[in-house]
Amino acid sequence: MEAYLYLEAHIKAIEPVTDFTYRWCTAMGMHRDEAAQFTLAVDELLTDMILFAYPEDVGYVEIWYRYSLPQLEIIIQESGEPFDPENYRYSPDKVLAEGDFTGAGLELVRKLTDHFLFLNRGRDGKEFRLAKQLSEKDYSDIQQYIDGIPSEAEEENFSYTLMPVTKEDAEDIAKLIYRSYDYSYSKEDLYFPKQNEMAIEHGKKFGTIVRTTQGRPVGYFTVIKASDSLIGEVGEAVVSPPHRKRGLMKRMMNELINMSKKRGIMGLYGLALTVHTISQKVNQAFGFHSTALLVAITRGSKHKEFITDNSQPKSILVDFLPLNKNWNPSVFLPDRYHSFLQKQYRQFQVPLDIREASDYWPGNPGKTEMQLSFTYKNKTAKIVVSNIGDRFISSAESMMRSLEEVDLHAICIDIPLENSPNNEAVEWLHRNRFIFGGLMPMIHKEKDYLRLQKILVPINFDLIQVHSETAEELKNFISEEYHALPQEY
Incomplete structure (x- = not known):
């Protein structure tokens, strides 16, 4: 759920904005203490903006709230007096020697957020971006779960059932990822059951999960829906090692394509790391065609199943499969x-x-x-x-x-x-x-x-x-x- 606020730059606006910010953060899955810190950062920035950006004239502030796993981002824009943050650098030495707290507010905002950017947009005003990574505090029992159940090699009946993913599957998915990749899987948010649960519940993704006769999850594959178009990305694919080479990936991909067509998805993208040609081969086998190569677009992978040279950022090959027969560009x-x-x-x-x-x-x-x-x-x-x-x-x-x-x-x-x-x-x-x-x-x-x-x-x-x-x-x-x-x- 994304949100947008447009308000007059008046001191009375601060309390309702901060109240909404806290409630939005917690609704999106952020823990209360972290939501309080993030809200305090917004409060501090908005207060300074209202007090100093429009010292004489009436002005307005625009605030965007964006939700994109595993991150929440708040963008605040105003068109008040020009401002150079380099002139407001916080100095602990000046605080002690002179009692000069210049820049303390901006320093507080930096401390309370994971990422804080200031963009001077010229005639389009000024833009402040605050981002916070969602964290998880209740998944430390994954290893204990793994140690307490029979190994997959002990399961003799390898009959499989494919079912649509629901939010109740989120914890099993985290455990499946861990059993297959330890903590080396690139989509880190999958280790956090609450985050995956929120994404499924809010319709950010849909997919299929494979279970054995005993109910053990051994495969998972999803489509991540685009936020501004009727398309999706096939991603978050995993098959547990003892169950590979049994056609599960093919069955899941076929299921995803059918599910996408039923949901009116017009096309699917496959994004494959160029250090991992297996993903490229899978996409090609299902009729995807390569349309783009995005260079230096992602950080180095730590995937345990292949060793990569981390001397440069990694690139991604973009493959596309149209599902709409009426695509006539x-x-x-x-x-x-x-x-x-x-x-x-x-x-x-x-x-x-x-x-x-x-x-x-x-x-x-x-x-x-x-x-x-x-x-x-x-x-x-x-x-x-x-x-x-x-x-x-x-x-x-x-x-x-x-x-x-x-x-x-x-x-x-x-x-x-x-x-x-x-x-x-x-x-x-x-x-x-x-x-x-x-x-x-x-x-x-x-x-x-x-x-x-x-x-x-x-x-x-x-x-x-x-x-x-x-x-x-x-x-x-x-x-x-x-x-x-x-x-x-």
């Missing part, structure tokens, strides 16, 4: 990537209507609309452009300036292919070191997008492993464009 293809995008569409054998700029008569291009999000643990940012307006370049310049002081490995930006010509926007982004990322079908509001990426760390493409010929072509295309840029690391 009508797109503007930018000159720079026209031929390659056409080739990517041909994989799916769908009717493709390529529009020309002369076909577009907008009258008024309208306002540029873009939304910024962060994956803090991976040091990545993503910008989604929902409308390319007449001020796209100035808005993008402002957005990029706001990110200059943030320590990032990569920035991705999604450019719409369907609603307006995009050649000028793509060329400006290329001049600013954005290169091809890939085609992202139906990714936002069931519309196709071009994903571009700006890689901010040095990358050795020889360490990126891909399986199919299509994926190899994609990797080479991106590598050539990357190496053609002047390196500035």
